[in-house]
Amino acid sequence: MERHRYSVHRTVFVVDVEGFGDRRRTNSHQLVVRAALYEILRHSFDEIGASWADCDHEDRGDAVFVLVPAQVPKALFVDALPQALVAAVAEHNRTHPSEERIRLRMALHAGEVAYDEHGVAAAAVNLTFRLLDAAPLRAALAESPGVLALVTSDWFFEDVVRHSRVVDPATFRPVPVQVKETSTVGWIGLPDHPYPPDPARQAIRPVAGAGAQVPRQLPALPRSFVGRSDELAALTTLLEDEERPNGLVVIGGPGGIGKTWLALRWAHDNVHRFPAGQLFVDLRGFSSDGLPMSPAVATRGFLQSFGLTPDRIPADPHAQAALFRSIVADKALLILLDNAVDTEQVIPLLPGSASCAVVVTSRSRLPGLTTGHGARPLFLDVLNDREARALLTDRLGTTRVDAEPAVVDELVEFCRGFPLALSIVAGNAATHQGASLAGLAAELHEAGVEALDSADPAASLPAVFSWSHQALTGDEAEAVVLVGLAPGPDIGLRAAASLVGTTVARARTLLRGLEQKSLVGHDGAGRYRMHDLVRRYLTESARDEADIDALRRVVDFYLHTAHAADELLDPHREAIQVAPVTPGCLPLRFRDEAAALAWLDDEHTCVLAAQRLAVELGWHPAAVQFALALHTFHWRVGRLDDQVTMGCLGLVAAERTGSPAVRALAHRQLAEAYALQGRHTEAVDHLQRALPLAERFGDPSGQAHVLRILAWAQSEQGEIRLALENILRTLRLFQSAEDEEWEARALNQTAWYFALMGRHEQAAPFAASALDLHRRHRNRNGEALSLAIQGFLAHQAGRHPDALRLCEQGLAMLRELGNSYFVAQVEDILGHVHVALGDREAARRCWQDAHDLYRVQNRTEKAERSQRLLDGLAT
Incomplete structure (x- = not known):
C-alpha cells in the first residue's frame, strides 16, 4: 500500500x-x-x-x-x-x-x-x-x-x-x-x-415501479473540482424555478472550459432529487471525425438503460423517441446531454414531461432551444484567479504551491483560468515531483503557451497540448497518439493493448499515466475516452508507418474477436477465412455464448468504426469479413439496419479487390441482409450479380449459398415453385460437397416449400431427414426449425394437438437461443394452430407477439399481415 x-x-x-x-x-x-x-x-x-x-x-x-x-x-x-x-x-x-x-x-x-x-x-x-x-x-x-x-x-x-x-x-x-x-x-x-x-x-423501502430498472449513468466526478459556486447556484435556481420546475438548461462555452465538470458536479450533488434515475450521453458534437452521434443512437441507448432489449426497440427513430417520452413521462429524472452540436440533435431527446430536468452542454449556445423550447441559458466563462490557484493547490498540494507563490501566479496568468489548461499544467508538475515550478514555467514559455492570451481560448489550446505531449515519456507519447487514432468513441483495455502492441498490464499503466495528465478519461467500467480537443490535436499529423501497423493491430483485434464471438453464436454457419492475426494483437476468446453476446453489444460501435477504418485504409478483405462476422449477432438481436450498413461497406471493399470470389461473397452477404429485412427485390438483384461471379470462379459452395438465399427471397415474394427449384439445386450441391450441416438447412427449406405448396407427403421425409442431421451435428437452432416445420405439417394435416406440441418445443428452443427472428415466424404459425383448436385468446397472444417482433425487425409486410390476422380475431 x-x-x-x-x-x-x-x-x-x-x-x-x-x-x-x-x-x-x-x-x-x-x-x-x-x-x-x-x-x-x-x-x-x-x-x-x-x-x-x-x-x-x-x-x-x-x-x-x-x-x-x-x-x-x-x-x-x-x-x-x-x-x-x-x-x-x-x-x-x-x-x-x-x-x-x-x-x-x-x-x-x-x-x-x-x-x-x-x-x-x-x-x-x-x-x-x-x-x-x-x-x-x-x-x-x-x-x-x-x-x-x-x-x-x-x-x-x-x-x-x-x-x-x-x-x-x-x-x-x-x-x-x-x-x-x-x-x-x-x-x-x-x-x-x-x-x-x-x-x-x-x-x-424506496418507492419504485414493480420491476423498474433505474438508470444511474452519471460518470464519476472529476478528480479536482474547485470554485464555480456562483454557477452551481445559478444552475440550481434555473432548474428549481417554481413556475417551471425541473426545466431545460443549456450550459454553453468553449471546449475545455469545464461545462461537463460543472454539470456532473451539480448532478451528483442533487442526485437525491431524481429518484427515477439519471441518464447521461456524450453526443460527440465536436468530435475529431466530424460525425456527431445520431439522436437515434442516443435514444436507443437510453431505452436500453430502462431494460429494453434491442429486439423490443422500434427501428424508426420517431417511434424510438415517442417510446422514450412515454417511458420517462411523470418520472423525476435527470437527463444530461453532453457535448451537443446543434438544436436538431437535442430535440428528439427531450422528454415531454415537466417532471424531468434536462441539462445540455455545448460549445454552441443553442439559441433554437432557448427560443423554441424555453431553455434557460448558462454560459460558462474561465475560472477567476482565486479559483485557478485553488485548482493548482488541490492538485499539487499546499506545501509545493506555498514554496513558489510567484511562479504559481505566473502559471495562473499563462493559463488564463482555462480549466483544461490548468489541469495539464498541474499534471505535468505532479509528474515531475523533483522539478521546480519555475523550471516548468520556463518550459511553458518555450512551448508558446502565451497563445492562451487569445480572445478565443479554445483556439490556443493546441499549444498547451504540445507542451503536455513533450512532457510525456516516450511510451506515453506514442500511446496517446495511437489512442487518438483508434476507431470508435472510446476503447477498452484489451483493444488498447493491441493498438499499442504491448501487454494488458503495460497498457493499463500507460493509460493510467495519460489519465492522470488529463489526456484521457476513464469511465470506471474499463473504457477510456479522449477529450475531442485532445484527439483533434493529436491526429493533425499524417499517419506514419508505425501508426499504420498499430491501426492494423486494433482492426485485427475487433475482427478476430468478433469472429470468435460469431463462432460461439453459430458454430454451424459458413466458415469465415480470416487472415492470421497481426503480431502484437491480443484478440479475446469467450467462455460461453452469453459472454460473446455481451462483448458484441458493448463493443458494437467500435466494431462498426473498425470496419469503416478498414475500408478507408484499403484493407478490403478485412472489411468484407466484418460483415460476415457480425451477421449472426445482427439478425439474432434484430439490428438488421446495421447489417445492411456493414454489407454495403463490405461490398464497396469487395469491388476494390477485383476478385470475383470476394465480390460474389459480398453481394451474397448484402443480399441476405436485405432478405432478412424483407427487401426482397434488392436481395434478388444482388443475388443475380453474385451467381455468375460464383459460377465464373468455379465455387460450388458459393453457388449453393446464392441459390439458398435466392430461394428464400423468392418464397417470401410468393414464388414458391421457383424457390423449390432453386433449393433443390442447392440441396444437390451441398450433398455433392458432403456438407451435412448445410445439407440439413437445405432440407429444412425444401420441406417448408413443399409444405407451402400443400404437398405434405413430399415435405415430411425432408423435414425428418433435416431433424436427424441437425441433431447429429448438435445444431439446436436447426433442430428447432425442423420441429416447427413438422408442427406446420401436422397442422395442415389436421393433427392440431401434435402441431401445438411440436411448435411449442421449437419455440422454446429458439427463445433459449435468443433467436428473435425465427421466434416471430413460429409464433405466427402457432396462432393458426390455436385458432384451429378453438383458443382465440392464445392465438391473439401469439399473433401480437409476432406482430411486435416483425415491427422491431422492420419486416413491414409480415407485420401488416399479422395485424390483419389480429383484426380478423376482433370481428
Whole structure:
C-alpha cells in the first residue's frame, strides 16, 4: 500500500473466509482458498466497475482489508458487489472439494482514513474490523444456506443502504456489536438468501415501479473540482424555478472550459432529487471525425438503460423517441446531454414531461432551444484567479504551491483560468515531483503557451497540448497518439493493448499515466475516452508507418474477436477465412455464448468504426469479413439496419479487390441482409450479380449459398415453385460437397416449400431427414426449425394437438437461443394452430407477439399481415 501523509474519506471494506483455520483444511487447501479469495475479489471488483488495481488493500491472514478510492460510488458495494461475490464464490465452490470451499463474512463502513509512512491509522478501519468479528454476523452466516453474510455500520446503512434502489433495506436486521472496547449497532443482510422484509421497517423501502430498472449513468466526478459556486447556484435556481420546475438548461462555452465538470458536479450533488434515475450521453458534437452521434443512437441507448432489449426497440427513430417520452413521462429524472452540436440533435431527446430536468452542454449556445423550447441559458466563462490557484493547490498540494507563490501566479496568468489548461499544467508538475515550478514555467514559455492570451481560448489550446505531449515519456507519447487514432468513441483495455502492441498490464499503466495528465478519461467500467480537443490535436499529423501497423493491430483485434464471438453464436454457419492475426494483437476468446453476446453489444460501435477504418485504409478483405462476422449477432438481436450498413461497406471493399470470389461473397452477404429485412427485390438483384461471379470462379459452395438465399427471397415474394427449384439445386450441391450441416438447412427449406405448396407427403421425409442431421451435428437452432416445420405439417394435416406440441418445443428452443427472428415466424404459425383448436385468446397472444417482433425487425409486410390476422380475431 502506497504511503502518504494525508487524510481522506474512504469506503472501508473487509472480507474474511469463514472457517479458514478449520482442521479439515491442510496447508495446501488453505493456499488454494487464499488464492481463490483474491481472484474472486479482483474479478468482482472489476465486474462492478470498481477496479481492484485502483484500491489499496492489505492481507490480514484469512481476511483482506480494502480502502476504496473516494470517487467510487458507495452504492456499488451494496447494490452490485455482494451479488458479484456470491456468483464468483458459487462458481469456485462448484469446482472444488469441500475442504477448499468458501463462505464469506463482509463488513462495510466509511470514514476519514489517515495515511503516513507507517500505514493507516483510522477509527473507521478499527470499527470495520469489529463489525466483521461480531458474534451476530458469525451466527447469521452459520444459519444461512448461502455463502455470504454482510454487515454494515449504522452510518453506512443510513447513508447508503437505506437509499438503495436495488436492495430492499427492510431485509436488513439491526444487531448489537460488542467486540473488545467497541459497542455499537450493525446491520446484517444475507445477499443470496435475504431475510423476509420486516413489516416494522417497510417504510424504509424506496418507492419504485414493480420491476423498474433505474438508470444511474452519471460518470464519476472529476478528480479536482474547485470554485464555480456562483454557477452551481445559478444552475440550481434555473432548474428549481417554481413556475417551471425541473426545466431545460443549456450550459454553453468553449471546449475545455469545464461545462461537463460543472454539470456532473451539480448532478451528483442533487442526485437525491431524481429518484427515477439519471441518464447521461456524450453526443460527440465536436468530435475529431466530424460525425456527431445520431439522436437515434442516443435514444436507443437510453431505452436500453430502462431494460429494453434491442429486439423490443422500434427501428424508426420517431417511434424510438415517442417510446422514450412515454417511458420517462411523470418520472423525476435527470437527463444530461453532453457535448451537443446543434438544436436538431437535442430535440428528439427531450422528454415531454415537466417532471424531468434536462441539462445540455455545448460549445454552441443553442439559441433554437432557448427560443423554441424555453431553455434557460448558462454560459460558462474561465475560472477567476482565486479559483485557478485553488485548482493548482488541490492538485499539487499546499506545501509545493506555498514554496513558489510567484511562479504559481505566473502559471495562473499563462493559463488564463482555462480549466483544461490548468489541469495539464498541474499534471505535468505532479509528474515531475523533483522539478521546480519555475523550471516548468520556463518550459511553458518555450512551448508558446502565451497563445492562451487569445480572445478565443479554445483556439490556443493546441499549444498547451504540445507542451503536455513533450512532457510525456516516450511510451506515453506514442500511446496517446495511437489512442487518438483508434476507431470508435472510446476503447477498452484489451483493444488498447493491441493498438499499442504491448501487454494488458503495460497498457493499463500507460493509460493510467495519460489519465492522470488529463489526456484521457476513464469511465470506471474499463473504457477510456479522449477529450475531442485532445484527439483533434493529436491526429493533425499524417499517419506514419508505425501508426499504420498499430491501426492494423486494433482492426485485427475487433475482427478476430468478433469472429470468435460469431463462432460461439453459430458454430454451424459458413466458415469465415480470416487472415492470421497481426503480431502484437491480443484478440479475446469467450467462455460461453452469453459472454460473446455481451462483448458484441458493448463493443458494437467500435466494431462498426473498425470496419469503416478498414475500408478507408484499403484493407478490403478485412472489411468484407466484418460483415460476415457480425451477421449472426445482427439478425439474432434484430439490428438488421446495421447489417445492411456493414454489407454495403463490405461490398464497396469487395469491388476494390477485383476478385470475383470476394465480390460474389459480398453481394451474397448484402443480399441476405436485405432478405432478412424483407427487401426482397434488392436481395434478388444482388443475388443475380453474385451467381455468375460464383459460377465464373468455379465455387460450388458459393453457388449453393446464392441459390439458398435466392430461394428464400423468392418464397417470401410468393414464388414458391421457383424457390423449390432453386433449393433443390442447392440441396444437390451441398450433398455433392458432403456438407451435412448445410445439407440439413437445405432440407429444412425444401420441406417448408413443399409444405407451402400443400404437398405434405413430399415435405415430411425432408423435414425428418433435416431433424436427424441437425441433431447429429448438435445444431439446436436447426433442430428447432425442423420441429416447427413438422408442427406446420401436422397442422395442415389436421393433427392440431401434435402441431401445438411440436411448435411449442421449437419455440422454446429458439427463445433459449435468443433467436428473435425465427421466434416471430413460429409464433405466427402457432396462432393458426390455436385458432384451429378453438383458443382465440392464445392465438391473439401469439399473433401480437409476432406482430411486435416483425415491427422491431422492420419486416413491414409480415407485420401488416399479422395485424390483419389480429383484426380478423376482433370481428
